[in-house]
Amino acid sequence: MAAENENQIGFFGDPHGNFRAVKQAVREGAPKLSLFLGDFDLERPMEEELAPLMQAGSEVYYIHGNHDADGEAWHDFVFNGEMASRNISGHVVEFNGLKIAGLGGVFRAGVWHPKDGDGKPHYTTREEFLNANRRNAWRDGLPLRQRSTIFPEDFNGLLGKEADILITHEAPSSHAYGYSEIDDLAELLGVKVIVHGHLHKDYSAVLPNGIKVIGLDKAALLLTNREKLLNDA
Numbered sequence: 001m002a003a004e005n006e007n008q009i010g011f012f013g014d015p016h017g018n019f020r021a022v023k024q025a026v027r028e029g030a031p032k033l034s035l036f037l038g039d040f041d042l043e044r045p046m047e048e049e050l051a052p053l054m055q056a057g058s059e060v061y062y063i064h065g066n067h068d069a070d071g072e073a074w075h076d077f078v079f080n081g082e083m084a085s086r087n088i089s090g091h092v093v094e095f096n097g098l099k100i101a102g103l104g105g106v107f108r109a110g111v112w113h114p115k116d117g118d119g120k121p122h123y124t125t126r127e128e129f130l131n132a133n134r135r136n137a138w139r140d141g142l143p144l145r146q147r148s149t150i151f152p153e154d155f156n157g158l159l160g161k162e163a164d165i166l167i168t169h170e171a172p173s174s175h176a177y178g179y180s181e182i183d184d185l186a187e188l189l190g191v192k193v194i195v196h197g198h199l200h201k202d203y204s205a206v207l208p209n210g211i212k213v214i215g216l217d218k219a220a221l222l223l224t225n226r227e228k229l230l231n232d233a
Helices: 020-027 051-055 072-080 126-132 144-148 152-156 180-189 226-231
Strands: 008-012 033-036 059-062 092-095 098-103 165-168 193-196 203-206 212-215 221-225
Touching: 008 020, 008 226, 020 051, 020 221, 059 092, 059 098, 072 144, 098 180, 165 180, 180 193, 221 226
Parallel strands: 008 033, 033 059, 098 165, 165 193, 193 212
Antiparallel strands: 008 221, 092 098, 203 212
């Protein structure tokens, strides 16, 4: 089984406190690479919840979702825990030659909501937001809720980079509640596939720019072969 899973990738839809997919993935041999799409709703440290995967030899990366900033404990387990360096939102990581970009969080009208008004950002960076809203600070930084907000600087930090896969919490335009801005980002990155959570729907589609999209339901697991994922795109 280990040899069969050498090129497998596991994508995990928003757990929302339900980690049965972790146990399922381990039972089926554990993929070499595991990617989580946010909204963990953790009641204990992430490293404890995902320990079975890592002990089985899986490399784990993740992005955060909007609900990961709904409470202090949930926030701290995701943003400040031992696995915080595995949050690849705004970054590109490489694993065995495969490049994965991440974009966690959601658009919010108070910062940047592409479908609200003229769609222009109110703030480009977190520093700008904090300077204008200092009295609402939490732990001398952004308000708790805004810790899971997408800022233009998250997009800007990815410009000029290349990736094969983009994992996002928000959806691209393939979903009725998605955003063409994510389509554009994926195209600039040169990705072949976008995999997203948040909207709790299993589906696949192809964007006008030819990029394949996979959406995952809540607590869902997609185990797929790396070559098949990319070659079918």
